[in-house]
Amino acid sequence: MPPTHPPQQTETSAPAEAVAPLMRGITVLRRLTDAGGTLSPSAIERATGLARSTVDRITATLARMEYVRVDGRDVTLAPRLMELGNAFLSALRLPSLLGERADALADALDESVSLAVGDGDGIRFIHQATRRRAMSLSFRIGDLLPAERTAPGPLLAADWDAREWREWREWREHRAADPEGLAFPAVPPRPPVSEKEFAARAEQARRDGWALDDQLIEPGLVALAVPVRSPAGEVACLVSVVSHTSRHTAASLRDTLLPRVRAAAAAMEEDLRQAAPTLTPQSPTALASWTGASKQELGREFIESLARGLTVLATFGEGRDALTLSDVARATGLARATARRALITLEHLGYVTARGREHRLTPRVLALGYPPLSRATLPQIAQPHLAALTGQVRDSASLAVLAGDDVQYTGRVATRRIMNVNITVGTRFPAHATSMGRVLLAALPATERAARLAAAEPHALTPYTVTRPDELGAALDRARADGYALVDEELEVGLRSVAVPLHDRRGTVVAAVNVAMHSSSRTLEECVTDVLPRLREAAGRIEADLHITERYVRVPAM
Numbered sequence: 001m002p003p004t005h006p007p008q009q010t011e012t013s014a015p016a017e018a019v020a021p022l023m024r025g026i027t028v029l030r031r032l033t034d035a036g037g038t039l040s041p042s043a044i045e046r047a048t049g050l051a052r053s054t055v056d057r058i059t060a061t062l063a064r065m066e067y068v069r070v071d072g073r074d075v076t077l078a079p080r081l082m083e084l085g086n087a088f089l090s091a092l093r094l095p096s097l098l099g100e101r102a103d104a105l106a107d108a109l110d111e112s113v114s115l116a117v118g119d120g121d122g123i124r125f126i127h128q129a130t131r132r133r134a135m136s137l138s139f140r141i142g143d144l145l146p147a148e149r150t151a152p153g154p155l156l157a158a159d160w161d162a163r164e165w166r167e168w169r170e171w172r173e174h175r176a177a178d179p180e181g182l183a184f185p186a187v188p189p190r191p192p193v194s195e196k197e198f199a200a201r202a203e204q205a206r207r208d209g210w211a212l213d214d215q216l217i218e219p220g221l222v223a224l225a226v227p228v229r230s231p232a233g234e235v236a237c238l239v240s241v242v243s244h245t246s247r248h249t250a251a252s253l254r255d256t257l258l259p260r261v262r263a264a265a266a267a268m269e270e271d272l273r274q275a276a277p278t279l280t281p282q283s284p285t286a287l288a289s290w291t292g293a294s295k296q297e298l299g300r301e302f303i304e305s306l307a308r309g310l311t312v313l314a315t316f317g318e319g320r321d322a323l324t325l326s327d328v329a330r331a332t333g334l335a336r337a338t339a340r341r342a343l344i345t346l347e348h349l350g351y352v353t354a355r356g357r358e359h360r361l362t363p364r365v366l367a368l369g370y371p372p373l374s375r376a377t378l379p380q381i382a383q384p385h386l387a388a389l390t391g392q393v394r395d396s397a398s399l400a401v402l403a404g405d406d407v408q409y410t411g412r413v414a415t416r417r418i419m420n421v422n423i424t425v426g427t428r429f430p431a432h433a434t435s436m437g438r439v440l441l442a443a444l445p446a447t448e449r450a451a452r453l454a455a456a457e458p459h460a461l462t463p464y465t466v467t468r469p470d471e472l473g474a475a476l477d478r479a480r481a482d483g484y485a486l487v488d489e490e491l492e493v494g495l496r497s498v499a500v501p502l503h504d505r506r507g508t509v510v511a512a513v514n515v516a517m518h519s520s521s522r523t524l525e526e527c528v529t530d531v532l533p534r535l536r537e538a539a540g541r542i543e544a545d546l547h548i549t550e551r552y553v554r555v556p557a558m
Contacts, residue, residue, distance in 0.1 A: 018345040022309035024050060025058050026349060029081070029368045032068070034185050037077040037372035044075060061303040064294050065310065067369075069384055077369045079381055079545035084313045085142060085370035088361040089552050091321035092117075094237050095127045097275055098228065098268045099552075102239060103129045105264045109257055112242045114139065115228075118156045118235075119363040120350070121171030122146050122184065126237065126363070127552070141553060142370030143186035148198040151213035151225035152238035157198065158206035159235060169195070186371065187217050210258060214250035222250045224257060226265040231273050239265050278319040289333060308334055309342040313351065313365060322358040376549055377556045378502075378511060379411035379425075382542045386413040386513070389538040393531050395517040397538070398423065399502075401510070401557050402440040405456065407431045410511070410558045423516075429491060432458045432472055433465050435499035436512035438485035442476040443501055443509035449476065465490040484536075486527055494519050498527045500539045505547045510557055513539050 014023060031047040032039055039047065044055050059075050062068040066080040089095050098115060106113040106129035115127035122144045139145070147153030147168070160168070172192070193216065205211040213223040225240035241257055248256075291307045315331045316323060323331070329339040343359055346352040350364045379399055386397040390413045399411030406428040414423075431437025441449060453476075458467045466472050479485040486498045499514035515531050522531065549555050 014348055015344055017341050018348055019305050019309055019341050021058075021303045021306045022342065022345050023349065024048070024054060025062065025303065025306040025310070026351075026368070028055065028058050028062070029067070029077075032075065032077050033367060033369050033372060037369070038074050040073050041075060057301055057303055058306065060298065060301045061306050064298060064302055065307055067310070071384070077373055079373060079376065079549045081369040082373050082548050082551075084310065084368050085366045086548065086551050087314050087316045088363065088365040089126060090317040091361055092126065093275070093278070093318060093321075095552050096318075097271050098237070098239075099127050099129075101264055101268050101271065102127055105129070105239070105241075105261070106131065109241060109260065111247075111257070114240050114242065116150075116152045116225075116238045116240065117363050118147070118152075119144060121168050121175070123150055123152045123156065123238065124363040124366055126366075139186055140371040141374040142366035144184055144367065145187055145217065146184050146193075148193040148201075149187065149190070149213070149216040151211045151223040151240050154198070154201040154205035154211040155225055155227045155238055156235060157202035160202070165199075190216075210254075210262070212250045212254060215245070220245050222248055222253055224250075224253045224261060226258075226261050228265050228268045228272070230269075236272060239268065278321075305338075305342075308332070308338060309345060312339065312342045312346065313361065313368075316361050322360050324357045324359070328359070373549065374553045377558065378546065379558065381545045381549060381555070382411050382502075382511075382513065383413070385538045385542045385545075386411055389413075389513075389515065389534060390415055392534050393515055395515050395521065395531075396423075397513065397515050397535075398436070399511055399513050400434075400436040400440075401512075402431060402437070403428060405431055405452075407434050407437040407440065407512070408558075430458065430461065432456065432467075433461050433487070433490045434514075435485045435487040435497040435516075436514045438475060438479045438487060439499050439501045439512045440509065442480040442485070449473075461491055462489055462493050464488065464493075484532055486524065488524060489519060496522070496524070496527065498532055498535060500532075500535055502539055502546070503543055504555075505550055513542065 014020070027048050028044055031044060035043070035047070041052065041055050041059065044050070044059070045052050048055070059068060059070055063070050066078055068081070069076045069078050094115060102113045102115055110131060112131050113129045114125050116123040116125050124144050125139050125141050128139065128141055147156060157168070172195070201211065210224065210226045213221070215221060217223070221242065222245060223240050223242045225238050227235045228237050228239055230236040239261060241253065241261055243253055291304050291311070294307065295302045295304045311332050312328055315328055320327070325336060325340055325343065328334070328343065329336045332339060343352055347354055347359070351362055352359050353362050382399045386399060389397045394415055396412065396414045398409055400407040400409050409423055409425050409427045412423060412425055429437070431441055441452065444452070453469045453473050456469070458472065460467050466475055475485070484498060484500045488496050495516060496519045497514045497516040499512045501509040502511040502513060504510045513535065515535055546555060
């Protein structure tokens with residue numbers, strides 16, 4: 001895939017119809033992404049050159065959209081922002097169609113496997129299947145690497161014509177003003193690879209049909225790449241295997257793994273040939289009324305043109321990979337003139353490309369928060385919601401997973417009270433005596449739950465602990481039917497807690513959240529009437545963030 005758009009332009013060189021607030025808002029998102037996801041308003045001001053008042057209005061607007069969180073002195077990217085990158089990946093379809101093949105290849109080779117596409121003068125990752133080792137070799141989805149320092153890069157360049165090579169040279173000239181390599185934050189800066197060397201590698205890749213990276217990205221890292229071509233013969237993506245020199249040299253990577261990588265690429269090409277065409281789904285809910293209502297509520301602190309411009313990106317997706325101006329206006333509820341200015345701005349910045357009347361997203365959309373957010377764990381996703389819940393109920397809130405016959409705490413926010421429930425992350429308790437354990441056991445398949453109850457020898461931790469298998473089975477049945485569990489003084493005398501399950505995108509229970517308190521602070525009835533509704537709301541917000549995050553990314557439960 002050759003370069004398709006010029007370097008991101010500045011506001012001063014923008015077309016007359018470009019939307020300046022949208023450009024500034026995207027700049028803030030890019031700086032937050034490059035910084036790993038968090039900056040103070042003052043740091044954003046320094047990084048962007050924007051006035052502090054402008055930064056505050058932009059972050060207020062992004063917070064209203066739930067794209068960032070403003071926590072005390074910091075502005076932090078929020079999982080909801082990933083809907084923009086998800087729109088690109090969904091429209092592209094490649095992760096959905098080829099991801100399982102890449103995962104299977106990684107399992108077979110016991111090495112990290114990536115899928116990448118071209119983006120300007122670099123390659124950008126769209127899927128990752130990693131190996132867990134002490135020395136882990138992987139990049140994040142959305143990371144951008146310079147084409148000339150990668151294995152996939154020469155394979156892309158092998159198909160470039162004279163115009164496309166000229167565009168690459170223009171990118172290189174633009175990069176000359178970036179000696180620290182800030183345009184590629186995922187890789188350490190190194191002296192540039194000469195055009196002659198890169199052209200020679202591209203020609204070799206054209207002849208061979210594969211390419212190697214022998215420690216060009218970083219000392220100790222080697223990679224092998226093979227193209228995956230679309231039914232039309234164009235490079236749809238590149239599949240690459242990444243290893244460390246402690247396991248492979250570049251030559252041994254080629255000699256031992258190339259046939260298997262080629263076979264996987266051939267299977268991927270067959271998947272693309274057999275892929276059913278997507279049906280155009282119904283347009284998403286019109287968003288113009290929401291932005292108008294937000295403007296009415298927040299006044300000048302809400303930048304309506306920024307919000308509307310970003311919703312244009314979210315309009316794309318599977319079955320909506322190519323949209324006309326009329327399609328965008330209809331899907332968002334925006335006036336055609338407003339939608340047109342947003343598209344002009346996004347095309348100018350390189351996030352949209354136009355061919356005739358149709359507009360498509362470019363891989364650059366993944367630069368809007370996807371790399372740092374794609375590494376989030378479930379405890380990281382849940383933490384701000386646990387903090388908000390604790391602030392509401394004035395009691396401690398926790399997250400836990402099932403670990404054998406125990407629950408293990410993976411997230412927690414304690415209340416600031418003299419008498420507090422003192423539990424730390426990593427603590428394990430017998431599942432049968434805890435509210436979170438009850439909802440997690442209740443969610444198990446019936447046969448597994450029955451086998452556990454038959455084999456278990458639950459012991460009493462207090463005079464009130466339920467230990468008889470029939471009583472415990474009945475308690476689990478109630479928890480499954482009610483969608484929550486309330487445990488009173490079974491783990492410790494004086495301790496009362498209520499818990500609800502957390503579900504992933506497939507509906508599987510993956511964790512539980514609870515609120516724990518001293519039995520003197522609330523009655524059992526108050527736990528149900530006062531605490532449970534807020535606990536369920538918090539769980540719903542955690543699930544919403546989890547479902548956005550895990551659409552194209554594996555989210556570790558711990």
